Amino acid sequence: MTTSTRETQIVADPDxxxxxITREFDAPPSRVFRAHTDPELLVRWLGPRxxxxxxxxxxxxxxxxxRYVHSDANGEYAFRGCFHDVRPDELIVQTFTFEGAPDGVALEKLVLEDLGNGRTRLTATSLVDSFEGRDAFLASGMETGVVEGYERLDEVLAG
Known part of the structure; x- marks a missing residue:
């Protein structure tokens, strides 16, 4: 396991x-995009350790x-959604639903920005239908999953 030198910023919009979510990676947009769209790579990094x-x-x-399922000794956690727009190396727009809370559908947008020198800035937004839904999303432990997932993505990109 390697330790990331990059900080994951997670900000709840007040309005x-x-x-x-903002995070930089030491890899070009094409590699970061592939890690988000290739199922064989996705299972290696998405979610918490x-x-x-x-x-x-x-x-x-x-x-x-x-549709994918995370599991541990406590059970299974299923997620599903639809892709609305996919532009290689720059953009993914999708819906996201945790099947344990099926009324909480988020609209997610992932933008990859080429910073040059083989580096990428990822900006992901997740819009839900209420502040209560957003706060429940944040309280669910998603921060741990996002931070650890991106640390794991660093490891995949370095390999």
Missing amino acids: VPLVR GLEMRIDSFDCRPGGSY
Whole structure:
């Protein structure tokens, strides 16, 4: 395991029920994009350490959908959504639903910015329908999953 030198910033917008995540990676946008769209790579980094991941379906194209399951000794946690826009090396727009709270659908946008010298800034936003929903999302432990997941992504990108 390597230790990341990059900080993951997670900010709750005070004006709209949105969470913004910003993170830089020492890899070009093409590699960061591939790690988000290749199921074989995705299972190696998405989510917190200590959870196993299984992908039931993954069709990363406009109109495609996905479903994956994280599991540990306490049970399974399933997530699903639809892809609305996919632009290689720059953008993914999708919905995101935790099946344990099926009414909480988020609209997510992931933007990759080429910083030059083989580096990328990722900015992800997640918009939900209420401040209560956003706060529940933040309270669910998602911060641990995001931070550890991006540390794991650093390891995948370095390999």
